Every structure is written in C-alpha cells, then in structure tokens.
Amino acid sequence: xxxxxxxxxxxxxxxxxxxxxxxxxxxxxxxxxxxxxxxxxxxxxxxxxxxxxxxxxxxxxxxxxxxxxxxxxxxxxxxxxxxxxxxxxxxxxxxxxxxxxxxxxxxxxxxxxxxxxxxxxxxxxxxxxxxxxxxxxxxxxxxxxxxxxxxxxxxxxxxxxxxxxxxxxxxxxxxxxxxxxxxxxxxxxxxxxxxxxxxxxxxxxxxxxxxxxxxxxxxxxxxxxxxxxxxxxxxxxxxxxxxxxxxxxxxxxxxxxxxxxxxxxxxxxxxxxxxxxxxxxxxxxxxxxxxxxxxxxxxxxxxxxxxxxxxxxxxxxxxxxxxxxxxxxxxxxxxxxxxxxxxxxxxxxxxxxxxxxxxxxxxxxxxxxxxxxxxxxxxxxxxxxxxxxxxxxxxxxxxxxxxxxxxxxxxxxxxxxxxxxxxxxxxxxxxxxxxxxxxxxxxxxxxxxxxxxxxxxxxxxxxxxxxxxxxxxxxxxxxxxxxxxxxxxxxxxxxxxxxxxxxxxxxxxxxxxxxxxxxxxxxxxxxxxxxxxxxxxxxxxxxxxxxxxxxxxxxxxxxxxxxxxxxxxxxxxxxxxxxxxxxxxxxxxxxxxxxxxxxxxxxxxxxxxxxxxxxxxxxxxxxxxxxxxxxxxxxxxxxxxxxxxxxxxxxxxxxxxxxxxxxxxxxxxxxxxxxxxxxxxxxxxxxxxxxxxxxxxxxxxxxxxxxxxxxxxxxxxxxxxxxxxxxxxxxxxxxxxx
Numbered sequence: 188x189x190x191x192x193x194x195x196x197x198x199x200x201x202x203x204x205x206x207x208x209x210x211x212x213x214x215x216x217x218x219x220x221x222x223x224x225x226x227x228x229x230x231x232x233x234x235x236x237x238x239x240x241x242x243x244x245x246x247x248x249x250x251x252x253x254x255x256x257x258x259x260x261x262x263x264x265x266x267x268x269x270x271x272x273x274x275x276x277x278x279x280x281x282x283x284x285x286x287x288x289x290x291x292x293x294x295x296x297x298x299x300x301x302x303x304x305x306x307x308x309x310x311x312x313x314x315x316x317x318x319x320x321x322x323x324x325x326x327x328x329x330x331x332x333x334x335x336x337x338x339x340x341x342x343x344x345x346x347x348x349x350x351x352x353x354x355x356x357x358x359x360x361x362x363x364x365x366x367x368x369x370x371x372x373x374x375x376x377x378x379x380x381x382x383x384x385x386x387x388x389x390x391x392x393x394x395x396x397x398x399x400x401x402x403x404x405x406x407x408x409x410x411x412x413x414x415x416x417x418x419x420x421x422x423x424x425x426x427x428x429x430x431x432x433x434x435x436x437x438x439x440x441x442x443x444x445x446x447x448x449x450x451x452x453x454x455x456x457x458x459x460x461x462x463x464x465x466x467x468x469x470x471x472x473x474x475x476x477x478x479x480x481x482x483x484x485x486x487x488x489x490x491x492x493x494x495x496x497x498x499x500x501x502x503x504x505x506x507x508x509x510x511x512x513x514x515x516x517x518x519x520x521x522x523x524x525x526x527x528x529x530x531x532x533x534x535x536x537x538x539x540x541x542x543x544x545x546x547x548x549x550x551x552x553x554x555x556x557x558x559x560x561x562x563x564x565x566x567x568x569x570x571x572x573x574x575x576x577x578x579x580x581x582x583x584x585x586x587x588x589x590x591x592x593x594x595x596x597x598x599x600x601x602x603x604x605x606x607x608x609x610x611x612x613x614x615x616x617x618x619x620x621x622x623x624x625x626x627x628x629x630x631x632x633x634x635x636x637x638x639x640x641x642x643x644x645x646x647x648x649x650x651x652x653x654x655x656x657x658x659x660x661x662x663x664x665x666x667x668x669x670x671x672x673x674x675x676x677x678x679x680x681x682x683x684x685x686x687x688x689x690x691x692x693x694x695x696x697x698x699x700x701x702x703x704x705x706x707x708x709x710x711x712x713x714x715x716x717x718x719x720x721x722x723x724x725x726x727x728x729x730x731x732x733x734x735x736x737x738x739x740x741x742x743x744x745x746x747x748x749x750x751x752x753x754x755x756x757x758x759x760x761x762x763x764x765x766x767x768x769x770x771x772x773x774x775x776x777x778x779x780x781x782x783x784x785x786x787x788x789x790x791x792x793x794x795x796x797x798x799x800x801x802x803x804x805x806x807x808x809x810x811x812x813x814x815x816x817x818x819x820x821x822x823x824x825x826x827x828x829x830x831x832x833x834x835x836x837x838x839x840x841x842x843x844x845x846x847x848x849x850x851x852x853x854x855x856x857x858x859x860x861x862x863x864x865x866x867x868x869x870x871x872x873x874x875x876x877x878x879x880x881x882x883x884x885x886x887x888x889x890x891x892x893x894x895x896x897x898x899x900x901x902x903x904x905x906x907x908x909x910x911x912x913x914x915x916x917x918x919x920x921x922x923x924x925x
Contacts, residue, residue, distance in 0.1 A: 202244070203458055204450050204497060206237055210244035213445065214252060217245065217412060220443070221257055221377040225405035227440055230414045232447030235498020238414040239383055241447065245412075249379070257377045258284050264396055265384035274399050278316025281378060281409075282309035288376050315363050319403045364403075371406050378409040385415040390427035393420060401440050413441070455494040460487045462504050463524055470515050482521035486590075490528040492581050502531045510634060517630040517643070522622035525590055526631045536572045540591060540622075541632045543569075547593060547605060548625035548637055551613075552681060553725060554674035559601055566600030592616060592623040614689030626685070639674045639681075646685055650694060653701035660705040668713045679713050683730040688737045696746040700753045703738045706731060707761035714766055714823040728770040735771060736793040754794070758802040764809055769827025772806055773834055775799060782834045803835050810836075814844045820854070826861045829883055838882060845883045852896060855889070856908050863915045875915035 199207050220226040232238050249259055260280045264273050286309050358366075385396055400411045421433030430436050463483060467475055475483060494500060506527035511518060529537040543565060549555040575583040576596075584603060588594040592613070593606045616624040620643075622631050629637045636642050652660035667678040683706070691699060710731055725733075735757070742750035761767060773782070775794050780786030794802065810832055813819040822828055832841040849855040862883070863873040880886040897909055 199244075202240075204237060204454060206241045207244045207248075209241060209448070210248045213241075214245060214248035217249065217379055217410070218252065218257060220410040221379045221408065223410065224372075224407040225401075226410040227400050227442055228410065228412045229417075229437075229441040229444040230412060230447065231417045231444055232414075233416050233496060234386070234419075235496035235501075236447040237497050238447055240497075242381055242383055242412075242414055246381070256288075256375055257379060259379045259381065260284075261381045261383070263383055264392060265387045273396065274319055274403055275313075275316045277380065277399070277404055278312055282312045282316075284378075285309050285312070285374070285376065288374070311363065312367055315360065315367060316404075319360055368406050371408055374408075376408065378406075380409060380411045382411060382413045385413050386419040386423075388423070390423035393423040394427040397424070397440055417444075449495070450497070453488075455497065455500050456487055456491040458497075459491055459494065459500050459503060460484060462500075463487065463507060463520075466504070466508055466511060467520055470511055475520065479521060483524060486521040486524045487528070489581055489586065490525050490532075493528075493532040499531055503527050506530055510631070514630050514634055517620055517627055517636070519619050519621045519627075522590060523631060526622055533572070536587075539565075539568060539572055540587075543604065544591070544622070544625075544628040545637070548628060549639065549674060550605065551625040552639065552674070552684060553676055554639060557605055562601035562604055564600075566597075566603035569594070569603055570600065590622060610688065614687055617687070618689060618693075639672065641678065641681060641685060646682070649682065649702070650698060653705065654695060654698040655701075657701045657705050657708075660701060661708040664705055664709045665712060668709060677713070677727075679709070680727055680730055683727075683734050686734055686737075688741075691734075691737050691741055696742060696749040699738045699742060700749055700756075703735055703753055704756055704761070706734060707757050707763055707766075709763070710761075710766035710770075711763035711823055714763075728766065731766070732771055732774055739793045754798055754802065758805045759809075764806075764813060765822035765824055765828055768806055768810065768831040768835075769824045770831075772802060773827070773831040775802075776831075776834050807836050807840075810840070819844065820848060820857075825858065826863075829862075833882070842883055849884065849889075852892070855892060856896075856905070856912065859889070859893075859912050859915075860908060864919075872918050873911075873915050874919035875912065876919040879919075 217228065220228055230238055230241060246259060246261070249257070258281075260277065262273060262277060380400075382396060382400075385393060388396065396413075400413070417434065417437065421437055424430060424433035424436050428436065460483065464474070464480070467483070474480065491503075494503075503524075507523055510523055510527075511520065526537065526540070529540065546555070546557060546565075550557060569584060569587075573582050573584050573587055577583055578585050580586060584594055584596045588596075592608050593604060595603060595606050597603050615621070617626055620627040620630075622628055625637075626640045626643070627636065629635060629640075649660060649663065652663060664679060664682070667682060670678050672678045672681065686702065691702075694702070713727060739750060739754070742753065758767060758772070775792070776782045776799075777785065778787045778792045779794075779796065779799055781799075810819070810828075813822070819825075819828070829841045829845070832844075845858065849858055859875060862879050863875045864879070866872045866874060877886060880889060893909065893912065896905070901909070
C-alpha cells in the first residue's frame with residue numbers, strides 16, 4: 188500500500204482538479220506578459236492548494252506552444268536556500284540563453300568576435316548578477332567582481348561602450364543595469380521566469396526575491412510568475428521590512444494575480460471517499476458491506492466538509508493508510524476516517540478526543556473517577572472547540588456526540604461530558620470496535636490498545652477454552668488473578684467486566700456454562716487474593732454476580748436444560764463455597780424477599796423459587812460438612828459466610844459453630860476483626876457493633892475475655908490487634924446502626 192506523497196502533479200491523467208485545463212487558458216496570457224517590461228504575475232493560493240501542480244502544467248503548455256523567442260526559466264529559491272546565488276542563477280541562465288541566441292543569429296558577429304580580447308556583453312551581465320546578488324555580503328567578498336573597463340567591453344554594448352568611455356570611471360550597478368536593459372530592449376528575445384514556493388522562505392529570503400524581481404532584475408521583456416500563499420508572504424514582508432500592511436506592499440510588486448480556484452463542492456470529499464474505499468478494498472480483499480459503506484460516506488461527507496486543499500486529502504489518506512494497513516482487525520473503518528479528518532483539519536479537537544476517551548476508558552473499567560473540576564474544564568474546552576449550536580454543523584457538540592459516547596449539549600460544562608449511556612449502545616461500541624469503545628479507542632491514536640485493557644485476542648482465547656477445556660480456563664483465570672495490572676482493579680475483574688451481556692449472547696450454551704463454571708472455580712481464590720477495598724465502585728462479587736445472572740438469564744431463553752445443569756454444578760460442585768454463601772446465594776435471598784424488604788420482580792430473579800429452595804439445601808449440607816471438617820474458617824470473607832449462613836438457615840447453626848470456634852483466643856481475636864463493618868464519612872471507619880456480637884456470640888462473655896487478654900502478658904502483635912478491636916468497639920458504640 189503506497190502512501191500519498193506531497194509531490195506536485197505533472198501527469199494529466201492524475202489531474203483530478205482541472206489544473207491542466209486552467210494551464211491551457213493561462214498560458215497565452217503569460218506569453219503576452221513576457222512582451223512587456225518587468226511584468227510580475229502572482230499565482231496565489233494556500234499551502235497545498237495545487238500551485239506547484241499548476242506551475243508544472245503551465246510549463247508543459249508553454250513548451251507545447253513553442254512561442255517564438257520565448258525562454259522559460261524556473262527558479263526554486265526554496266531549494267537554493269540562498270538569496271545570494273538566486274540572482275546569479277537567474278543572470279547566468281539568461282546570459283547563457285543570450286549567448287546561444289546571438290551565436291545563432293550572428294555566428295561571426297560581435298557576440299563571438301575577439302573572445303580572448305574583449306569581455307562580452309553577457310560577461311558583463313554575469314558580473315552584474317554576481318555583484319548585485321552579493322550586495323549584502325562583506326566588502327571583502329566583492330574581490331574580483333569589478334566591472335570590465337570600457338576599453339575591453341567592445342562593441343557588445345553598442346552605444347553603451349561610448350558611454351562608459353566618457354564616464355572615465357568604473358560604472359555603478361545602476362548604470363550597468365541601464366545598459367543591460369537598453370540592450371535587452373533592442374533584442375528580439377523574451378523571458379518568462381517561474382518562481383515557486385516563495386511562501387516557504389524565511390522573511391529575509393522572501394524580501395530578497397521581491398527585491399530581485401522589482402529592482403535588481405526588472406528588465407524589459409522579462410516577466411515573472413511567482414507562486415505563493417498571499418497571507419503568508421504578506422506577513423513575511425511585514426516582519427522583514429517592518430511595514431504595517433504587507434498585503435498593500437505586495438500590491439506594489441505584483442501587477443496581476445491569479446488565485447487558485449477552490450475545488451468544486453464535494454470534489455475533495457468525492458476524491459477522499461473513492462480513495463478511502465480503495466484502501467479498504469486493498470486491505471480486506473473486498474468492498475465494505477452496504478451499511479458500512481454508507482457509514483464511510485456519511486463520515487467523510489460530514490467531517491470532510493472542512494477540506495480545503497488537495498494536500499489535506501493526501502494527508503488524511505496517509506493517516507488512514509498508516510493505521511489501517513496493520514490495525515484493520517482492531518478498527519472500525521468509518522471511525523478511522525472520522526478521526527483522521529479531525530487529526531488533519533482540527534488538531535486541537537483531535538487531541539481533546541484522545542484525552543477524553545483515555546479518561547473515559549479508565550472510568551468505564553472502574554479504575555478511576557473524574558473530579559467535578561476536571562469535568563468542568565473538559566466541558567468548557569469542548570464548547571470552545573465546538574461552539575456551534577446548530578444540529579447540522581460539524582462544529583457542534585451534537586455532531587461529535589454521534590460517534591463519541593457520553594457527550595451532550597448542556598449549559599453546565601461538567602454535564603457535557605461523561606454522561607451515562609445505555610448498555611446496548613456501549614455493547615455496540617465494543618462489538619464494532621468503534622472509536623467510542625473503551626477497549627479499542629487507543630488503536631485509533633497509538634496503533635496499540637490501552638495497557639489496562641485485555642486485547643481481543645486474549646479474550647477470544649478465554650472464549651475458546653470456555654467451550655473446550657474448563658480446567659485450563661480455570662488455571663488461566665487464576666493466572667490473571669495473580670498478574671499485576673497497571674490500574675486499580677485486577678485483570679480478573681476486568682475480564683468479568685468484558686463479558687457483558689451482549690458479549691455473552693454471542694457465546695454458545697457450552698461456552699456460557701464453561702465460563703460460569705470456571706469463574707465459580709476461582710472466586711474464593713480471587714476473594715482471598717483481593718486485599719484492597721475500593722469504595723464507590725462495583726466490587727469483585729458484584730461483577731461475578733452480574734456475569735452469573737446474565738448467563739442464567741440467557742440460558743433461560745435459549746437452553747433450559749443447560750441452565751439446569753449449570754445451576755446444579757455451580758451450587759453443588761463449585762469449590763468457592765465462601766463466595767456462594769456470602770455473596771451469590773445471599774443476593775438471591777434478597778432478590779426473592781427472603782431477606783430484607785426489597786424483593787425484585789419475579790421475572791428479574793435469576794433463580795426460580797424451587798431452585799432457590801434446592802440450592803439452599805445444598806449449601807446447608809456443604810456448610811455443615813465444612814464445619815465438621817474444620818475447613819470453614821479457612822474460607823474467605825468469614826463474616827459474610829456467617830451472615831449468609833444465618834440468612835439461609837437461621838442463627839442457631841452459625842452461633843453453634845462460632846461458640847466452638849472461639850474457644851481458642853487466637854480464633855476469637857481473628858473473628859472479631861473479621862466481623863468489623865465498614866463506614867465512610869471523613870475517613871474509612873471499621874465499627875464492631877454490639878448487634879453483631881449479639882447475633883453470633885455471648886457479648887458479655889466476649890468482652891470479659893478481651894479484658895482478660897489485655898491484662899495478661901501479650902505479644903506486640905496481639906496488643907496491636909486488641910487495640911484495633913477496642914477502637915472498633917468504640918466506633919461501633921456510637922454507630923447509629925448499633
């Protein structure tokens with residue numbers, strides 16, 4: 188896939204914008220201009236508008252016309268980079284042409300006569316160019332630049348020789364220029380000097396070119412065609428000449444201007460669309476489907492409304508090619524067209540979108556939150572970038588909100604960003620790998636996914652294992668639980684988030700059952716490994732419950748038998764007994780109204796009433812077995828297990844187990860620390876309430892044992908734990924839930 192170069196056009200078949208037709212109309216006028224004295228013509232247009240392309244076609248048209256005695260000289264001050272040599276380049280080129288013309292017309296005449304004895308007219312011409320071109324150089328550099336004496340100039344100057352003899356001194360540059368001009372006026376020869384890229388020069392260099400065409404080399408029968416961006420050149424003249432109005436100064440220099448015409452409406456967008464589709468076709472080996480082709484057209488027609496020059500089209504195409512050639516599987520092509528247009532046409536908006544989407548990604552994954560001040564700042568800057576209130580304007584928030592999630596028009600700056608979105612819309616962004624996807628957005632800016640997001644290929648690997656190898660999937664999930672992640676939540680939590688309802692709907696019944704079984708296999712391990720408590724965000728247990736609930740709901744619709752087998756496997760065989768009792772099943776008890784007073788609608792519950800009773804009996808038997816084997820205390824979230832046990836079986840069974848367990852002082856201290864609650868106000872508090880003690884043990888007896896422990900000889904570790912318990916009891920005594 189070849190990138191679009193910035194090389195100017197010179198091939199008629201590649202001329203999309205009619206430059207060759209313009210050149211055909213313009214060439215005769217330029218031929219006529221060369222008959223005048225020092226005519227300066229300006230071809231004006233912004234950078235990238237096609238000035239050099241037009242100049243290339245003009246040269247072809249002028250050559251094709253074969254105008255008699257017209258000589259075209261092309262100067263490139265941008266390439267020369269030195270205003271000193273530019274004038275020399277011009278005078279040397281003109282002198283060479285004059286030598287050849289004179290030799291053709293008078294082979295034995297004064298032009299070739301006495302070469303060894305007399306300096307020719309063109310020698311004087313060259314000397315003039317060397318001297319005037321070095322006018323700003325140190326005087327020492329003028330050594331050897333003295334004009335030849337009148338006696339050796341000979342008849343080449345005609346009457347000028349007599350003039351120099353009478354002068355009796357070395358002539359000035361102005362006097363020599365007059366002699367050269369008189370000679371040129373008498374000859375049947377014309378010059379057209381083409382000067383490109385004048386607007387690329389430094390201000391000092393640009394002024395020297397203007398000086399050349401209007402002073403040093405404004406000879407008769409020499410016309411100049413200069414290509415430039417008028418505003419850029421005018422500004423350069425203001426800087427270098429210290430004039431107030433560079434545009435007005437330019438009017439004194441240029442007698443005739445031709446402005447590169449704007450492309451016809453939609454020409455640039457049509458060109459971009461056809462070439463973008465060619466890129467898609469080349470990479471994918473086929474055309475986009477009708478829906479995506481419509482999106483591509485819509486993206487380019489709307490976001491491409493700001494295209495002004497052919498160069499901008501090339502830059503956008505190069506941005507698309509650069510990303511799509513290697514990232515096609517991770518990008519949504521219409522969105523790539525959109526962001527590439529923003530990158531070229533509105534760089535500040537492009538940078539804003541990159542920042543916004545990166546922050547939104549970590550908010551979406553639960554790894555960070557956004558302060559109101561930061562939201563206000565983002566919303567304010569967005570309005571400055573997209574100020575229009577019109578629904579149809581591409582410079583409005585309305586327009587950006589069509590493909591960037593969470594944006595809306597609002598008078599409150601902080602309400603313009605990070606607005607909530609429907610889960611179906613989020614799923615669409617994820618499934619289509621859109622620019623608005625928190626998983627894929629970074630591919631559009633950095634050619635790689637976010638470091639905090641599991642790549643699609645890794646997620647697909649888990650899907651394959653879910654349908655074929657549950658033990659391997661369980662082991663892989665354990666690896667992700669252990670693996671460090673750059674941001675707050677674990678890789679395992681991130682994976683649970685990635686398996687959204689829409690993602691799960693794309694899996695087979697076997698994959699759904701395998702995935703849920705594997706999650707159940709590792710949940711106790713994950714809960715034990717997770718030490719940090721994150722406030723105001725979904726917990727690990729919340730995420731797992733959402734996944735299991737979604738799977739059961741989907742299977743209820745599609746495969747009831749697979750659902751029944753999964754429920755039996757999960758509650759009877761999952762090794763994560765702590766998670767089942769403390770979290771998953773306890774939430775089902777709340778949903779059914781067995782606990783609390785906020786029962787969900789029947790259709791919103793994940794288990795039926797019959798399944799609830801059956802699972803309750805299974806878990807009671809498993810808890811009794813664990814208590815008998817002495818393994819219950821080794822499960823994570825022991826306090827949650829006791830509450831879950833109480834909710835499904837009443838308080839007697841957990842109280843009996845606690846009474847036996849805390850006969851050991853070490854177990855008592857450990858359990859009291861486990862039973863602390865969690866509240867947040869000015870800081871995080873861990874209260875141990877009297878109501879909690881009364882629920883599972885004899886409070887007075889426990890307090891007496893604690894007092895006895897404080898009196899006895901104790902280790903520093905035990906003292907620290909007892910101090911924590913004392914603080915928790917004091918906080919709990921003042922807690923309104925107590």
